[in-house]
Amino acid sequence: xxxxxxxxxxxxxxxxxxxxxxxxxxxxxIADLLRKLVRYRLTQLGLQTHDAEDLVQEILIGLHxxxxxxxxxxxxxxxxxxxxxxxxxxxxxxxxxxxSRRLELTFEDLAEIAEAPAEDLxxxxxxxxxxxxxxxxxxxxxxRALAIDGATxxxxxxKLETSEGAIRVTFHRALTRLKAAALREKx
Amino acid sequence: MQATDDLIHGMAGTAGQGGDxxxxxxxxxxxxxxxxxxxxxxxxxxxxxREDFAAMALGEPFLFKVSGAIVLAAGAYLLAxxxxxxxxxxxxxALLIPGMLPFALFAxxxxxxxxxxxxxxxxxxxxLLSLPALGLILAAMKKxxxxxxxxxxxxxGLLAGSLASGAHALACxxxxxLSVLMxxxxxxxxxxxxxxxxxxxxxxx
Numbered sequence: 001x002x003x004x005x006x007x008x009x010x011x012x013x014x015x016x017x018x019x020x021x022x023x024x025x026x027x028x029x030i031a032d033l034l035r036k037l038v039r040y041r042l043t044q045l046g047l048q049t050h051d052a053e054d055l056v057q058e059i060l061i062g063l064h065x066x067x068x069x070x071x072x073x074x075x076x077x078x079x080x081x082x083x084x085x086x087x088x089x090x091x092x093x094x095x096x097x098x099x100s101r102r103l104e105l106t107f108e109d110l111a112e113i114a115e116a117p118a119e120d121l122x123x124x125x126x127x128x129x130x131x132x133x134x135x136x137x138x139x140x141x142x143x144r145a146l147a148i149d150g151a152t153x154x155x156x157x158x159k160l161e162t163s164e165g166a167i168r169v170t171f172h173r174a175l176t177r178l179k180a181a182a183l184r185e186k187x
Numbered sequence: 188m189q190a191t192d193d194l195i196h197g198m199a200g201t202a203g204q205g206g207d208x209x210x211x212x213x214x215x216x217x218x219x220x221x222x223x224x225x226x227x228x229x230x231x232x233x234x235x236x237r238e239d240f241a242a243m244a245l246g247e248p249f250l251f252k253v254s255g256a257i258v259l260a261a262g263a264y265l266l267a268x269x270x271x272x273x274x275x276x277x278x279x280x281a282l283l284i285p286g287m288l289p290f291a292l293f294a295x296x297x298x299x300x301x302x303x304x305x306x307x308x309x310x311x312x313x314x315l316l317s318l319p320a321l322g323l324i325l326a327a328m329k330k331x332x333x334x335x336x337x338x339x340x341x342x343x344g345l346l347a348g349s350l351a352s353g354a355h356a357l358a359c360x361x362x363x364x365l366s367v368l369m370x371x372x373x374x375x376x377x378x379x380x381x382x383x384x385x386x387x388x389x390x391x392x
Contacts, residue, residue, distance in 0.1 A: 018203025027195040057191055062392065064198045066332035068206035069272050082273035086334040090391075 009076040015067065027060060034059055034084065041088060047095050050150075055095075059087040098152045131178050139174035146171055208272060211331055215271065218327035219264055222320030222347060226354035229316050234358040248362035251293035252371075256353030259286025259375075263346035267324065270339035271331030278338055286349065290368045297364030306366040309359060313374035317344075317351030321382060325389060333390045340386010341379045348375035 008029070014022035034056045039049045063083050070079045128148075132140055145156040146167075157164045230236070243249050262282040269276040324343045333339035352371050361367060 015202045015205070016207060020199045020202040023202040024195055024199035027198060028192070031191055031195065053188065053191060057194055060191070060194060060198070062332075064205075066273075066392070068211060069208060069332040071208040071272065071275065074275060078274035082334050083332065086273070086332075 005075060005077050008080070009072070012067070012070060012076055013072055016072070027064075030063070030080070031056055031060060037084070038088065042092065042095075045092060045096075047092065047099065048150075051095055055088065055091040058091050059084050062087040098154060131181055134181060135174055135177060139170055139177070142167055142170045143174045143178075211271070212268065214330060215264075215268060215324075215327045218323045219260075219346075219350070222323045223260075223350045223354065225319040225323070226316045226351045227357065229319070230354045230358045233315075234312070236357045237360065240357075246362070248293065248297070248364075248367070249356060251289045251364070252356040252359065252367060253353055255286055255289035255293070255371075256349050256356060257286075258289065259283060260346060260349035260353065262286050263342060263349050266342045267328060267339070267346050270333050270335065270342050271328045273332050273334050278335075278342070283345070290371065294364040294368040297362075299363050306361040306363070306370050309355065309361055309367075309370040310374040310377070313348065313351045313355050313371065314378060316354055317347040317374075317378055320347035320350050321378065321385075325382070325385065328386075329390055329392075332392060333386070336390035337383045337387040339390050341383035343386060344378040344380065344382020345375060347382065348378035351378075 008026060011022045011026035015026070035052065038052045038055050038059070042049050042052055042055075063080070066083060070076060132143060135143065141160060142156060145151045145159065146153065151159070153164050153167050157167045160167070237243050262285060265282055266278055269278055321344060324346055325340065328339055328343055352375065355371075359367075361370070
């Protein structure tokens with residue numbers, strides 16, 4: 001069996017000759033490898049893996065933009081890993097910054113979740129949906145994105161085309177409203 | 188996944204249009220010569236070459252200064268190339284030792300010690316001379332893929348400083364070994380630090 005080093009280096013040489021088919025196959029194979037690598041490393045670093053595909057794309061773009069820096073007289077894999085390491089560190093730093101900005105659950109929230117009886121889980125989900133439905137449209141979208149889908153404030157702001165500050169304010173109002181609704185129900 | 192496939196498809200369409208490492212190396216070499224030319228031109232317009240140029244050019248102090256600057260620049264250039272092309276070799280500081288030897292020998296062999304403080308201007312002059320070089324070298328490195336922008340910038344500062352030192356020797360009236368070692372050394376070290384600060388911002392990609 002031909003080694004990956006040889007076949008990938010050969011595909012890179014084919015790219016220099018303008019062989020789009022060989023280059024596309026190469027990029028797909030590299031993307032498959034990167035997917036595994038990125039997921040593994042993100043987990044190791046304690047980061048969420050749902051942004052892994054974005055990171056894979058950034059590495060691919062970097063590799064494509066800097067492909068002229070690979071010297072055909074040198075082995076390909078060390079070059080690939082040098083590029084990957086650089087782009088991964090860059091991307092992971094960004095993810096970490098974003099995740100630290102993510103709204104944190106308070107200790108009381110966590111305690112409440114932990115104490116909730118497990119058999120009530122289905123009912124609780126239904127309750128969440130019911131309460132959400134009572135919110136105005138805008139607040140619904142924000143709560144759904146932040147609390148249920150787990151998106152970042154930044155991503156949500158971009159999706160809803162508004163500022164991060166506005167998202168925070170909306171989220172806070174929605175929580176106040178939900179809390180009031182829950183209290184009313186208890187009484 | 189779909190988005191990634193689309194991205195790959197788009198990138199594959201530009202196969203063969205990326206250039207190669209040989210032209211990047213040629214580009215860096217051009218930047219190197221332009222840098223030295225710019226520093227020499229600046230020396231000539233700002234300070235003028237030494238009046239006793241012909242006699243000086245055969246004298247020991249000048250030969251020590253120029254050989255040190257050239258060998259140091261050669262080492263720094265090798266490092267700059269490695270910093271620009273990923274996985275093309277370690278950034279081994281030992282490559283700079285040959286360039287330091289002439290300066291060290293000069294300081295050891297010349298007992299005069301000399302007029303140290305007035306020569307401090309040498310450092311400032313070299314710093315000034317090296318600025319166009321630093322810009323050119325950083326611009327050339329940016330065409331590559333420096334995987335450690337801060338270190339790559341430091342190497343760029345080192346290279347610019349060595350080239351400027353070589354050019355400065357054409358005007359330098361300081362022929363004392365120890366003060367040349369001190370002030371040329373100080374200038375090159377400071378430039379390396381400046382290069383590192385700039386590099387970590389501008390060499391990112």
